[in-house]
Amino acid sequence: MINKNEIMDIIIIGAGASGLMVASQLNKNKKFIILDINDKIGSKIEISGGGKCNITNQSIEASDYIGNPYFINDILREFDQYQLLEWLEKNNLTPNIRESGQYFCKNSSKEIINIFKKNIDIKNIILNCKVENIRKREDVFYVECGKKSYRAKSLVVASGGLSFPILGATDIGFKIATSFEHTINALSPALVGLTLQKEQFFFKELSGISTKVTIRVEDKILNGSILFAHKGISGIVILDTSLFWTKGEIEIDFLPDFDIEPHQNSKKLVSNLLPIPKSLSKAFLKHLKIQDSPMNKLSKENIYQLLRLKSYKFPPAGNFGYSKAEVTKGGVSTDEINSKTMMSKKVDNLYFIGEVLDITGKIGGYNFQWAFSSAFVCANNLKKDV
Ligand SMILES: Cc1cc2nc3c(=O)[nH]c(=O)nc-3n(C[C@H](O)[C@H](O)[C@H](O)COP(=O)(O)OP(=O)(O)OC[C@H]3O[C@@H](n4cnc5c(N)ncnc54)[C@H](O)[C@@H]3O)c2cc1C
Known part of the structure; x- marks a missing residue:
């Protein structure tokens, strides 16, 4: 005792x-x-x-x-x-x-x-x-x-x-x-999901979907899976991002192993061509105001917009808080x-x-x-x- x-x-x-x-x-x-x-x-x-x-x-x-x-x-x-x-x-x-x-x-x-x-x-x-x-x-x-x-x-x-x-x-x-x-x-x-500003609210409709990405945050480059969640974005690469992010923009490459340029003459529908979940490519096409048409039918402006998937920059709103961190x-x-x-x-x-x-x-x-x-x-x- x-x-x-x-x-x-x-x-x-x-x-x-x-x-x-x-x-x-x-x-x-x-x-x-x-x-x-x-x-x-x-x-x-x-x-x-x-x-x-x-x-x-x-x-x-x-x-x-x-x-x-x-x-x-x-x-x-x-x-x-x-x-x-x-x-x-x-x-x-x-x-x-x-x-x-x-x-x-x-x-x-x-x-x-x-x-x-x-x-x-x-x-x-x-x-x-x-x-x-x-x-x-x-x-x-x-x-x-x-x-x-x-x-x-x-x-x-x-x-x-x-x-x-x-x-x-x-x-x-x-x-x-x-x-x-x-x-x-x-x-x-930290090591927590990130919440979104209005402009990225379309991510919330993808809740449950996961895909491999590369993220640039401050001076770090992080690779791993992002998970779209009801409250925002999560997954291991986002948890690590939350460690280095304080405020301002992060940059996501949603096509880390894929270059768009060599496929410009492809006859495939864009949503079929991009190596990401179809619901994600469709949501992005809508967000970028691009018709889901054969790749070779896209205008220069459309291709330019599509390239944003390789370096999609946005400022998260905040994080999920201490209860989830x-x-x-x-x-x-x-x-x-x-x-x-x-x-x-x-x-x-x-x-x-x-x-x-x-x-x-x-x-x-x-x-x-x-x-x-x-x-x-x-x-x-x-x-x-x-
Ligand atoms: C869900 C989750 C999963 C995790 N998974 C991993 C993982 O797999 N690998 C990894 O490396 N890290 C992981 N972590 C992080 C890791 O758990 C912590 O970094 C680590 O436990 C910190 O150790 P610590 O001893 O400093 O604090 P803690 O382990 O948090 O211990 C602090 C202790 O102090 C006690 N305490 C607090 N206030 C008082 C008080 N007023 N009076 C008396 N007692 C008090 C608490 O009850 C607690 O038991 C995870 C964390 C969470 C929340």
């Missing part, structure tokens, strides 16, 4: 990916507790990757993230995807690798949650505990959850971002950071965090790890790798005597 009056060595806020990894790495002689608002650990891990958790990726570079690349490299150097895979292997989990280089649990995300259950003494986990306030007095952190208060010499903020409030997300990490005068870089939902972009500025320890440069023994920081990865296992790598660096420092 946890003695409430005892001063712990460490309190970890959040039993998600990063908090669980820190806890699993701590020496047995450390007195620590891990607090979570939910009634179970690893809620996001459980539903991630379609229930199989995309743990990491074969290829991981700082450019797969938004955030300070020097900071990211410092952390990944200490615990990269190979070390993560080795650690999983030691715990009897050999993930499956898919063609895209993504690693997933074999059968269920529970395989990884069970590793944490095995490595963390259950008596150190306090569930149904919503952290509402933190104070620091004379080198001791006071953590308040409702009427209960816990004390510790070190505090690890592993409380994640604002996405998926249904799974326990709160703004506590940002509140704590602000109360200790840390800078929070602008927060927004896989992650939160922005967060606690890494300028004020020591990349060797994950400790705050402003407050001794205060640590920030995982998604609460201003580092966000693409779809593909990059965010769990970040959560685990930053946790590993933090744990290495905590293992030393405080």
